[in-house]
Amino acid sequence: MNDPLFEIEHLALAYPGRRGQPMAPILKDVSFTVERGRALTLVGPSGSGKSSLLRCLNRLEEPTAGTVRFEGRDIRDLDPRRLRRGAALVMQTPVVFEGTVRDNLRLRPPDVDGDLSEARLGQALADVGLEGELLDRDAATLSGGEKQRVTIARALLGDPRALLLDEPTSALDPPNAALVVETVSRLREARGLSIVAVTHQPELVRRLGGMLLYLVKGEMQAYERVGDLDVRLQAFLAGERAAGVADAS
Amino acid sequence: MSAGVVDLTLWQLALALLLVAAVAIVSIRQALGLERDLLLGSIRTIVQLYGVGLILAAVFAAARWYWVVLILIVMTGVATHAAVSRLPKPIPGAYRIAAVSLFVSTGVTLAYVIGVVVQVRPWYEPQYIIPIAGMILGSSMTSAALAGDRLQGELRVRAAEVETRLALGFSGREAVQPLVRSALRAAMIPVVNGMMTVGLVQLPGMMTGQILAGSSPLLAIRYQIVVVFMQAAATALASLFFVRLIAGRYLTPVHQLRRYLR
Numbered sequence: 001m002n003d004p005l006f007e008i009e010h011l012a013l014a015y016p017g018r019r020g021q022p023m024a025p026i027l028k029d030v031s032f033t034v035e036r037g038r039a040l041t042l043v044g045p046s047g048s049g050k051s052s053l054l055r056c057l058n059r060l061e062e063p064t065a066g067t068v069r070f071e072g073r074d075i076r077d078l079d080p081r082r083l084r085r086g087a088a089l090v091m092q093t094p095v096v097f098e099g100t101v102r103d104n105l106r107l108r109p110p111d112v113d114g115d116l117s118e119a120r121l122g123q124a125l126a127d128v129g130l131e132g133e134l135l136d137r138d139a140a141t142l143s144g145g146e147k148q149r150v151t152i153a154r155a156l157l158g159d160p161r162a163l164l165l166d167e168p169t170s171a172l173d174p175p176n177a178a179l180v181v182e183t184v185s186r187l188r189e190a191r192g193l194s195i196v197a198v199t200h201q202p203e204l205v206r207r208l209g210g211m212l213l214y215l216v217k218g219e220m221q222a223y224e225r226v227g228d229l230d231v232r233l234q235a236f237l238a239g240e241r242a243a244g245v246a247d248a249s
Numbered sequence: 250m251s252a253g254v255v256d257l258t259l260w261q262l263a264l265a266l267l268l269v270a271a272v273a274i275v276s277i278r279q280a281l282g283l284e285r286d287l288l289l290g291s292i293r294t295i296v297q298l299y300g301v302g303l304i305l306a307a308v309f310a311a312a313r314w315y316w317v318v319l320i321l322i323v324m325t326g327v328a329t330h331a332a333v334s335r336l337p338k339p340i341p342g343a344y345r346i347a348a349v350s351l352f353v354s355t356g357v358t359l360a361y362v363i364g365v366v367v368q369v370r371p372w373y374e375p376q377y378i379i380p381i382a383g384m385i386l387g388s389s390m391t392s393a394a395l396a397g398d399r400l401q402g403e404l405r406v407r408a409a410e411v412e413t414r415l416a417l418g419f420s421g422r423e424a425v426q427p428l429v430r431s432a433l434r435a436a437m438i439p440v441v442n443g444m445m446t447v448g449l450v451q452l453p454g455m456m457t458g459q460i461l462a463g464s465s466p467l468l469a470i471r472y473q474i475v476v477v478f479m480q481a482a483a484t485a486l487a488s489l490f491f492v493r494l495i496a497g498r499y500l501t502p503v504h505q506l507r508r509y510l511r
Contacts, residue, residue: 001419015508058416059503059507060412060416060506061501061505062416062501062505075506078505079504080505081418081419081420081504082418082419084415084416084417085418086416088416088417089408089416091412091413092418093409095409095410095413097410107417108417109417109418109419109420109423111422112418132478151413154417155416155417158417158418
């Protein structure tokens with residue numbers, strides 16, 4: 001199982017301060033590895049840099065120090081456009097573009113070709129638990145959960161090796177969140193996808209398995225196997241669950 | 250040709266000032282609180298226009314190309330400052346971007362109108378080049394400001410959309426293209442709409458001026474047609490350069506959106 005997809009070493013990120021102000025540190029000395037076909041979940045209080053960390057992996061953010069290797073290569077040596085197709089990011093708030101679901105699924109850079117046949121689009125929808133009839137629907141009329149799953153399907157159509165999920169369930173009600181959790185964990189198993197997910201959903205952490213990284217104020221507080229989390233992390237996740245229930249009610 | 254022009258004496262100008270006095274009375278009666286600004290505005294109108302008039306009279310009399318070029322540079326400088334100060338969010342390099350956009354759009358349009366369309370000889374004949382340059386710069390400045398304002402608004406509201414495209418492997422330029430398009434449309438629509446009603450609602454300023462100065466309306470409209478077309482060209486060029494260069498400021502060479510600028 002020693003086949004790392006992502007290797008992150010001493011990663012640091014800081015935003016330039018406003019005029020005359022010092023840099024604002026977001027991430028400090030973060031190191032971890034994501035094995036091919038395995039999952040890593042990023043948890044921690046809000047503002048701890050989880051989303052920024054995710055965005056460093058596909059280079060939407062430029063780390064101020066440290067290295068990120070994807071499939072053994074420093075991502076600074078890769079064309080960011082290729083990297084992003086290999087490690088597809090799904091955002092917290094799903095963005096669907098004007099047009100039908102089909103238009104959204106077919107959206108890709110002009111210089112990229114690949115199979116976008118009806119059969120493949122239908123399969124991509126099926127993979128995320130949606131019906132094929134949805135292809136002709138105006139994407140703007142989808143529910144939040146459907147939109148999120150369409151954006152996951154759109155990411156899958158680029159044949160990524162990794163899915164980067166930024167709180168994929170936080171904008172959803174519990175039934176839809178459960179569907180997305182189900183979809184994502186099934187995809188990891190069926191496609192051998194690596195998954196890096198920022199989440200507050202204990203259910204998603206448990207279902208994905210693999211490793212868990214606990215981040216507070218940009219610093220790693222824990223990096224452990226999900227199977228044997230210590231008391232503190234279990235308490236944190238339990239707190240998140242309670243908060244989730246409170247939000248939903 | 251000046252046979253038909255009624256000379257305006259200072260006494261007559263003073264009579265025109267009574268119109269502003271009427272406005273002041275309305276302002277006082279309705280408690281609008283505009284009297285101070287009205288007074289200041291009237292003084293500035295008189296001082297600024299007299300100042301410009303004196304400078305123009307001197308430049309017209311001298312008819313030297315370097316005086317004309319100097320005036321054009323000053324005008325471009327003022328227009329640059331105005332375009333930049335109307336950006337909702339300051340960004341590094343905005344002055345250079347605005348100066349380049351206005352210089353290119355005005356330079357190209359002006360050279361074509363003076364050199365090819367009207368065929369003014371010598372090219373620096375102040376009576377032609379200064380008012381024409383002023384109109385072109387005015388259009389360039391307004392459209393650049395409109396386009397910049399719109400682009401920054403779009404970037405603020407639609408950042409997630411841009412980053413979604415980037416995450417799908419689009420280049421930075423491709424990812425912001427829909428926003429650029431919307432900013433360009435916002436800048437150009439007023440000009441295109443203006444072309445639809447020109448002359449029907451009100452006579453354009455330049456045409457009015459020419460007619461008042463004794464030109465035949467038929468000559469005046471020919472000039473006005475040139476003016477409308479050149480303003481359309483200047484608008485398109487200025488907003489295109491400005492928006493493209495501003496959008497470029499928001500992107501890194503490795504196709505990232507600079508979030509801290511939002």
